[in-house]
Amino acid sequence: MLKRIIIGVCTLLLTLSAAGQQTPDLRVMSFNIERGDLGVKKNRGWERRKDACLKMLQTRKPTLLGLQECNSTQRDDVKACLEGYGHIGLSVDGDSLFHKVSSNPIYFDKAAVSLKDWGTFWFADDPDSPGMFTWTAKKPRNATWGRFVHNRTGREFLYVNMHLQNGADAVLNRALSLRLVMQKISQFNPADDPVIFTGDLNSNAIEGYIVFLFAIKL
Secondary structure, eight states, X not given: OOOXXXXXXXXXXXXXXXXXXXXXXXXXXXXXXXXXXXXXXXTOSHHHHHHHHHHHHHHHOOSEEEEESBOHHHHHHHHHHSTTEEEEOOBTTSOSOOTTSOBOOEEEETTTEEEEEEEEEESSSSTTSTTOOOTTOSSOOEEEEEEEEETTTOOEEEEEXXXXXXXXXXXXXXXXXXXXXXHHHHHHOTTOOOXXXXXXXXXXXXXXGGHHHHTSOO
């Protein structure tokens, strides 16, 4: 069976096939929500954007939602507005309370999918140590992963959501980070199940490390 990886920076529809039959679509949304405590002086803090963002999420009702740059206030507000959803993920410092630190949480509609396992890893030489950062990074970045089961069909899949380092001086960091993501996908997905991969790549297609994505069978 071929592994399928869906890469997204916007809302998309994913259809998984099992035993020759089509399962219901999974609505997957990736959204850099911008850390809520930033942008206040520029009139785009979370309180300014909150109502519109939450209304959009309630309208779209994604089965799976990957946020980037989300602080704990936003995390809790999103959870409160999405009734019947669970969520996973730790901040880049490894904490559960992080008003001035970001995270990359995954939200999931528990009526549609069930969570089997999850974790967080950091873009560093020691990816399992919370708050670690290397490879010329200025601050820690991480990725959240979850193994899910589609409730109606019993089909399993892996979902990874992350946020790469920004800046023209971080090309090497992004390349090594993305290589780590590919290694972790192989580690967490030995059965070669479908994979959903979303995030803010902070890059463009001409950066050479993008070839890592196409080195995997599609």
